[in-house]
Each structure stands twice: as structure tokens, then as C-alpha cells.
Amino acid sequence: MKWQKLIKVAFQSILKNRMRSLLTMLGIIIGVASVIALVGLGQGSQADIEKQVSSMGTNLLIIHQGSSFSGGVRGGTGTQASLSMEDVAALREKPLTIQYVSPVIRLNEQVIAGKKNWNTAIEGVSQSYLNIRNYRLSRGSFFTPRDIKAKAKVAVLGKTVVDELFPGQDPVGTRIRIRNVPFVVVGVLGSKGQTAMGSDQDDVILVPDTTAFYRLSDGKAIRAIMVSAVSEDLMTDAEADVRKVLRHAHKLPEGEEDDFHVRSQTELISVASKVTGTLTALLSAIAGVSLLVGGIGIMNIMLVSVTERTREIGIRMAIGARGGDILIQFLIEAVILSLIGGIFGIMAGVGIAFGIGKATGTSVVVSTWVILATVIFTASVGVFFGFYPAKKASALNPIEALRYE
Amino acid sequence: MDVIVLENIHKVFRLGGETVRALNGVSLTIHKGEYVAVMGASGSGKSTLMNVLGCLDQASMGGYRLEGLCVTAMNKHQLADVRNSKIGFVFQGFNLLPRTSALENVELPLLYSRHSSGVSHRDKARSALDKVGLSDRMDHHPNQLSGGQQQRVAIARALVNDPAIILADEPTGNLDSKTTLDILSVFKSLNDKGITLIMVTHEPDVASHAKRVITMRDGIIIDDRNVDQKDRVVAP
Numbered sequence: 001m002k003w004q005k006l007i008k009v010a011f012q013s014i015l016k017n018r019m020r021s022l023l024t025m026l027g028i029i030i031g032v033a034s035v036i037a038l039v040g041l042g043q044g045s046q047a048d049i050e051k052q053v054s055s056m057g058t059n060l061l062i063i064h065q066g067s068s069f070s071g072g073v074r075g076g077t078g079t080q081a082s083l084s085m086e087d088v089a090a091l092r093e094k095p096l097t098i099q100y101v102s103p104v105i106r107l108n109e110q111v112i113a114g115k116k117n118w119n120t121a122i123e124g125v126s127q128s129y130l131n132i133r134n135y136r137l138s139r140g141s142f143f144t145p146r147d148i149k150a151k152a153k154v155a156v157l158g159k160t161v162v163d164e165l166f167p168g169q170d171p172v173g174t175r176i177r178i179r180n181v182p183f184v185v186v187g188v189l190g191s192k193g194q195t196a197m198g199s200d201q202d203d204v205i206l207v208p209d210t211t212a213f214y215r216l217s218d219g220k221a222i223r224a225i226m227v228s229a230v231s232e233d234l235m236t237d238a239e240a241d242v243r244k245v246l247r248h249a250h251k252l253p254e255g256e257e258d259d260f261h262v263r264s265q266t267e268l269i270s271v272a273s274k275v276t277g278t279l280t281a282l283l284s285a286i287a288g289v290s291l292l293v294g295g296i297g298i299m300n301i302m303l304v305s306v307t308e309r310t311r312e313i314g315i316r317m318a319i320g321a322r323g324g325d326i327l328i329q330f331l332i333e334a335v336i337l338s339l340i341g342g343i344f345g346i347m348a349g350v351g352i353a354f355g356i357g358k359a360t361g362t363s364v365v366v367s368t369w370v371i372l373a374t375v376i377f378t379a380s381v382g383v384f385f386g387f388y389p390a391k392k393a394s395a396l397n398p399i400e401a402l403r404y405e
Numbered sequence: 406m407d408v409i410v411l412e413n414i415h416k417v418f419r420l421g422g423e424t425v426r427a428l429n430g431v432s433l434t435i436h437k438g439e440y441v442a443v444m445g446a447s448g449s450g451k452s453t454l455m456n457v458l459g460c461l462d463q464a465s466m467g468g469y470r471l472e473g474l475c476v477t478a479m480n481k482h483q484l485a486d487v488r489n490s491k492i493g494f495v496f497q498g499f500n501l502l503p504r505t506s507a508l509e510n511v512e513l514p515l516l517y518s519r520h521s522s523g524v525s526h527r528d529k530a531r532s533a534l535d536k537v538g539l540s541d542r543m544d545h546h547p548n549q550l551s552g553g554q555q556q557r558v559a560i561a562r563a564l565v566n567d568p569a570i571i572l573a574d575e576p577t578g579n580l581d582s583k584t585t586l587d588i589l590s591v592f593k594s595l596n597d598k599g600i601t602l603i604m605v606t607h608e609p610d611v612a613s614h615a616k617r618v619i620t621m622r623d624g625i626i627i628d629d630r631n632v633d634q635k636d637r638v639v640a641p
């Protein structure tokens with residue numbers, strides 16, 4: 001029989017029992033919808049994290065003080081496990097693999113502007129921090145090497161700080177007070193939004209590292225040093241160089257552990273994607289079970305359909321249908337039933353994913369290959385669960401089938 | 406030419422421990438263009454014979470040639486193809502597909518046909534319906550047709566593939582006497598065009614329309630005679 005005819009016959013039979021067909025598809029619809037929604041949200045948050053990390057700079061290395069075995073008992077005495085301005089200077093000088101270096105001296109302070117005040121993070125950084133973090137300026141300018149040399153009391157504000165302290169105004173040129181030290185606002189940073197973990201990257205004030213170190217931090221240690229490698233390919237070399245320079249600067253003898261640790265952004269990506277990956281896999285397994293249940297539903301209804309249509313099968317056989325013709329007819333019906341369920345499921349799943357995405361602020365990525373894979377999978381469910389009933393139909397004896405009441 | 410040659414056909418059914426000998430050595434030759442009525446009491450093996458002739462069932466023993474082809478040696482696929490291309494079946498209960506137009510019912514055997522001719526399915530089905538006088542009811546569904554009309558659709562379906570033979574198992578069993586005559590006149594006109602027909606009936610009136618009457622009892626043929634044309638009952 002021709003394909004168009006087979007498909008037409010299958011549709012006729014599905015449409016003849018609309019309600020029953022819909023209920024049969026429900027399992028598939030729910031299964032597919034949850035798979036599509038979960039994968040869409042999983043891939044979306046994955047993309048969020050990657051975007052976030054690449055906005056930080058993919059060739060970024062962050063050096064923190066302390067052993068990577070935090071909490072472990074460290075041997076050795078004498079060496080103070082802290083990062084210093086000398087470390088920053090040493091990193092700036094030597095390695096060819098390193099492009100930019102900036103210390104990050106971080107404090108949380110109450111900032112006052114006129115009658116308003118706001119608690120925010122003050123970061124003492126060097127001029128190259130702008131390049132390292134891919135910051136843009138939306139207003140004014142960044143501080144200059146001269147400002148850094150002079151420990152100038154200048155500040156660049158993040159967007160959130162501007163919104164809190166200077167709603168609707170241009171703050172450039174005005175004064176703010178940090179720890180009672182007056183600063184002049186010279187620029188405003190372009191917005192970066194939230195991190196994947198939900199912290200606000202715009203809630204920050206940048207000041208020259210020297211100013212922070214000598215005027216604000218009470219000699220507190222440098223919290224971190226950010227280094228950018230010349231290129232992404234040189235990340236491992238850059239990391240090795242950083243370690244060499246710092247071990248030398250800290251005078252660590254051979255065999256002694258590092259008293260600092262270096263992290264890269266790619267490392268963060270892989271951790272984050274591992275977490276979302278496992279989560280997606282787990283939830284997809286649950287969704288897979290509902291697809292299985294849906295498949296069993298299809299098998300059940302196809303068995304009913306074969307019984308109901310025994311006489312029709314007998315007629316078709318009497319006029320020359322082979323067992324194979326009958327098999328194909330019922331198989332196609334099962335596949336179409338399952339495919340329609342799959343298509344409804346995809347539509348519902350995409351809808352749910354975008355709904356949840358909108359409500360929670362996560363991105364949703366529905367890739368064509370996921371849809372394609374789902375379509376192929378639901379078709380396979382139809383074939384798999386439709387085969388037994390179809391086989392049963394094809395094996396009927398024509399005389400007995402014709403006699404069936 | 407011999408369309409059908411049966412040699413010593415036996416059919417045995419086993420029901421639990423009991424064996425039923427439905428056909429007990431039937432030998433029969435039917436020539437092209439014959440119009441045969443098969444009579445006999447209920448349970449005498451008429452339907453079993455028709456099922457064997459129609460390749461719906463296979464004999465337990467004996468030889469069956471249809472247009473020279475040895476049917477007894479065929480597998481399921483080949484039997485299906487023979488049913489499709491060489492045999493037209495007409496049942497007592499019409500056996501049309503419900504919710505399917507007359508035209509589509511008649512087309513059905515063509516859909517399973519493995520060798521297609523140049524003529525379109527539609528045209529073949531139309532001309533078959535024309536031959537049974539139903540060209541004005543092509544789009545009607547079985548539930549919109551009378552019993553006689555449904556049986557005529559079934560005859561058109563049996564005709565559509567130009568079979569070697571048309572087998573009808575009590576085709577008028579569900580019809581009133583007037584409609585019975587309608588169907589018999591359709592058969593007559595088909596036979597006049599050279600189509601070979603075998604029809605089971607237990608009514609002598611119906612059988613008398615055939616040219617040859619075979620009588621069965623307990624799975625064997627006990628009488629086989631040509632009907633003298635003068636004896637034929639003429640429809641009023």
C-alpha cells in the first residue's frame with residue numbers, strides 16, 4: 001500500500017476516537033514536555049554561566065592567598081601567607097605570558113553622598129583592571145597612572161551605586177565619602193548585571209589600589225591578584241609562570257607547598273556545567289520514565305484497537321493484504337499517535353521552559369538537535385511499543401478474523 | 406480452459422480431542438465462464454470448500470490448481486497475492502469497511518495489488534461500480550446503503566482486480582426475495598460477460614439461476630449436474 005494511503009488510514013482511525021487518542025498521548029505529551037522544558041532550562045543556565053564567565057574574561061587567572069588545602073594543617077613557619085604589592089610588582093615585571101596584572105583590595109564600607117548612604121564593596125585595583133574584567137565606562141573616565149602614583153582620592157562607581165546614591169543624576173565630578181575620606185567621582189562603569197550565582201556585579205566602587213592600600217585598608221592584606229594571560233591558549237603557561245614568580249617572591253623552598261592558589265575561569269565553567277549536567281541528566285531520567293509509561297499506554301490502546309478491528313483486518317486479508325501490510329498499517333498508527341504526542345509535548349515543553357525562564361530570569365535554550373532527537377525518540381517509542389500489537393494483528397487467521405463479532 | 410482443478414481435497418479440523426472431517430475427498434473441475442451453484446445442508450462443508458477455493462484456508466490433503474498454478478504448495482504471502490489478483494470474494498454479511506465510501510471500498514484490493522496497470526485506481530473502481538449499476542452511489546458509506554446495494558458494492562470490490570473467479574458464499578442469505586433477484590441478475594450479467602462464478606446457496610430457487618449445480622453432503626459431492634436452460638426459473 002502507498003504511504004499516503006497508510007498515513008491517511010492511520011489518521012482516520014486516530015481521529016475516529018479523538019478523546020481516547022488524546023488520553024493515550026497524554027503520557028507521551030507529559031514525558032516529552034518535561035524533557036524539553038528541563039533540557040531547555042538546563043542548557044539556558046549553562047549558557048548563562050558561560051556568558052558570565054566569558055564576560056569576566058576567559059584568559060583570567062585569580063590568585064588567592066592561602067594553600068589550596070584550606071583548613072588543612074600547614075607546616076613551615078616564618079613565611080606570612082599573604083599577597084603583597086611586591087608580588088604584584090614581580091608579576092608585572094617578568095613573565096611574557098602575562099598581559100595585565102591588578103591587585104584587588106576589597107573592603108565593605110558605608111558610602112555617603114549628600115544625605116544618602118549605601119553599603120557597598122570598595123575595590124582597590126590598578127588601571128589594567130578595566131581590561132582584565134572587560135569593563136566599559138558609561139560616563140567619565142577611569143583613573144590614570146598618575147592617580148595611582150599619587151594615591152589620588154578618585155572613584156569610579158558601579159551602576160547600582162549610582163542608582164542608590166545619585167538617582168537620576170550624573171555623579172561625575174561630585175564628592176562622596178568613604179570612611180570619612182572624601183573622594184571625587186570620575187567615572188561610571190557600564191552595567192554587567194548579575195553573576196550566575198546571583199550577586200550584583202554593579203554594586204561596586206573602584207578606587208586606585210594605592211589609595212585603597214594606604215588610605216583605606218589599615219594595612220589589610222591584598223585579597224586577590226587578577227592576572228590575564230596574553231591569550232587563552234597560553235593559560236597553562238601563564239599559570240606556571242605565576243606560580244614560579246610567586247614561589248620565588250615568597251622564597252618557598254623546593255618541596256614546600258604553595259602558600260597561594262591560582263584559579264582559572266575555565267575551571268569554574270567545568271564545575272558549573274558538571275553540576276547543571278548532572279541535574280539535567282537526573283531530571284531527564286525521571287522524564288524518561290514517564291515516556292516509558294506513555295509508550296505502554298500506546299501499546300495498550302493499540303492492543304484494544306487491534307481487537308476492535310479484527311473484522312476489518314480479516315476483510316483486508318481476504319482481499320489480498322499480506323501480514324506485512326497489516327503490520328505496517330498498525331505500526332504507522334502507533335508511530336503517528338506517538339509522534340503527535342511528541343509534537344504536542346514539544347510545544348508544551350517550550351512554553352513551560354520559557355514561562356519558568358521568564359519567572360526566574362534564567363535563559364532558555366531550545367536547540368534544534370534536542371527537538372530532532374525528541375522527534376526521533378518518540379517515533380522509536382511508537383515503533384517499539386506498537387510492534388507487538390501490530391505483529392499480533394498481522395498474525396491473525398483471515399477466516400477467524402472474518403468471523404469475529 | 407480449466408480455471409479450477411481440485412483433486413481429492415480433504416480438510417480436517419481438530420477441536421480439542423475431536424476431529425471434524427469437513428471435506429472428505431472432493432474432486433472438481435471448473436471451466437472458464439461457468440456459473441456454478443453449490444448446495445447442501447448446513448454443515449455439509451460448503452463454506453469450507455469455498456475457503457479452500459478462495460485461498461483463505463489450505464486443504465489438509467489433496468491437490469488444487471488455480472489457472473494452472475499449484476496453490477497447495479504456496480506460502481502465506483503467495484496465497485495473499487493470489488487472493489488479491491485471482492479471486493474475488495463475496496460474503497453473506499457483505500463485509501465492507503464501515504465509514505468508508507463505496508468507491509474507496511471498491512478501491513481497496515487495488516491498494517494491495519503488487520502489479521499495477523496504467524489505469525488509475527479511481528477509474529477502475531468507478532467502472533466496477535458501473536458494472537453493478539451503482540455509479541450514482543459512489544460516495545455513500547455502507548450505512549447509507551440498503552443491503553442489496555451493499556452487496557453490489559461488495560461484488561464490485563470482488564470484480565475490480567479482474568479475478569479468474571468470483572466466489573460467493575450465500576450472497577443472498579441476508580437479502581429479501583426482491584433484492585435477491587437484483588443480485589442474481591447482476592451475477593447473470595457478469596457471467597454473460599464471461600466471468601466465472603461459484604455461488605453457495607441452500608435455496609433451490611437461487612441455485613436454479615446457475616448453469617451447473619453441485620450438491621454436497623458430509624464433505625463430499627453427491628450430485629453434479631448441468632441445469633437444463635429450459636428448467637430455469639425466469640424472473641418475473
Ligand SMILES: Nc1ncnc2c1ncn2[C@@H]1O[C@H](COP(=O)(O)OP(=O)(O)O)[C@@H](O)[C@H]1O
Pocket residue numbers: 418419420425426427445446447448449450451452453454
Ligand atoms: N474452524 C473450524 N473448526 C472446527 N470445525 C469447523 C471449522 N470450520 C468448519 N468446521 C466444521 O466443518 C463442517 C463443515 O462446515 P461448513 O463448511 O461451514 O459447512 P456449511 O458451510 O456447509 O454449513 C461443520 O461440521 C463445521 O462444524
Ligand SMILES: [Mg+2]
Pocket residue numbers: 451452453
Ligand atoms: Mg456456510
